Amino acid sequence: MPVIVGVSVVVFSIVHLLPGDPVLAILSGANATPEQERELRAQLRLDDPLPVQYARFVARAAVGDFGRSIFTRRPVIQEIAEQLPSTLELAATAIVIASVVGLALGLLAAVWHDTWIDRAAMLVALGGVSMPSFWLGLLLIFVFSLQLGWLPATGQGGVNRLLLPAATIGLNYSAVIARLVRSSLLEVLGNGYISTARAKGLSEWGVTLKHALGNALIPVTTIIGVQLGNLLAGTIIVETVFSRRGMGRLAVTAVLDKDYPLIQGVVLVSALGYVLTNLLVDLSYSALDPRIRHREGAKA
């Protein structure tokens, strides 16, 4: 909760430190008189003292009213509501791709530890970590849209148009997950109960899947959770590359246009989403790891 209040103060104050004056920006080229300028300033209520503006900002934000975009004159919350589903859809698909690919790569690397399969998988992961998403996105467009013609390069709507951008983000993040699955599995595989399972005569895959994977996945869940927040941020670039609608595009446009209320709304909603995700991840630990649950129970 204090974090959320802090975030609102930061969002409010940062936006008011902006060097550009939106009133002048709107009037630019219109050859406005000082009179018109004052009138517009009063109309947008940008002439009140800052604390008053902040109080008004918080009171309204609490009920989802972030004011109107200075440029489109439409309510900010409406702009966000229009863009949010597209970004959530993208992020959800991306996290699925990231988890599946990351888990597969990590499993392969851990089971065939220190063989060429391990090295190949980790090389792919290194490439994924090191590939900027806008470059990966362009490569995917080049191969799958322009050369093979399998999927459309840009735009909105349908699984067809979702796949490439989601894969771009997903492959980027799968690299992180793969490395962690591998190191976490290798650590768990060193435990005594694994030797017991092996001694029972279980196959290596049986041991890994039945006995090791569950425990190895605890730190992995953390990372997937943390990545979920970053992933939302990652959409900023990918939406631009693929000309998709969404929060990311909205954020970039707002910053480029110096659209105060729009920046405030987008940043606040994104930060809230990030904080909430992290909270959910924290809660999911105790569900996944009985040790944490018991420790907390003992404390209470």
Place this chain on the structure above:
Amino acid sequence: MLRRVLRRRKSALAGAVVLAVIALAALLAPALVPYDPIKIAPGAALSPPSLTHPFGTDQYGRDILSRAMTGARLSLATGLGAVAVALTAGVVVGLGCGVIGGWTDLLVMRVIDIMMAFPGILMALVVVAVLGQGTLNVMLAVGVSLIPTFVRLVRGDVLSVRENAYVEAARALGSRPTRVALRHVLPNVVAPIIVISTVAVAWSIILGASLSFLGLGPRPPIPEWGIDLSGGRNYLLRAWWISSAPGFCIMLTVVAVNLVGDALRDELDPRLRSLANL
């Protein structure tokens, strides 16, 4: 120490060699570039890679090799500059908080918590919005977005080092807090700082180029990898080489940094392994 790491790990050595080549190319770019990276030459527009233009030319006829080499200067500077910002802030604040403790620590950590509520790129975007576009501001923005990570890392390590007997001994001998912090605590938290800084350079190069790609960094015609990659976007089919060169450069640099960073991490601080996802 670095030499030992490089000798033992071939991949780290490869990374270091690649980095050295890129750094040299960047440093000597003004003397080495075969063409003026900014001057437009319509007659040579969109030429594919050839002997005269090894990486081809862009839609304005500018030599892509020359632009990529000159662009390396900005990208490397952004990476190093941003980390310098975060490193300075991280060490000063983290060390201060860890040693002083009490209310100061509590207050600063709340501020850091608030900063953590903004995922990296969003934070950088907000800082660019405040400071305005431009090379230096991108560097600052990326640096600021890294500050929370550095502060938390340094503070956490300081807190555990502080409990050691030798720190207590120094205090008992009457050393002033500044001396204790700089002479007894700091040297013992250097290893994780080095490791995280390497990863952070890689991350900063990507983030810096991303901001330029979005049009928030230096403006064209300045040669910069993010800008050039974005500039070639509409020519993918006709001239794939325009975007490929800067894209490949970013990837190569970041892979090289990560290879060195991975080796350093295994050597210096194996427990940081899970921090790979900055």
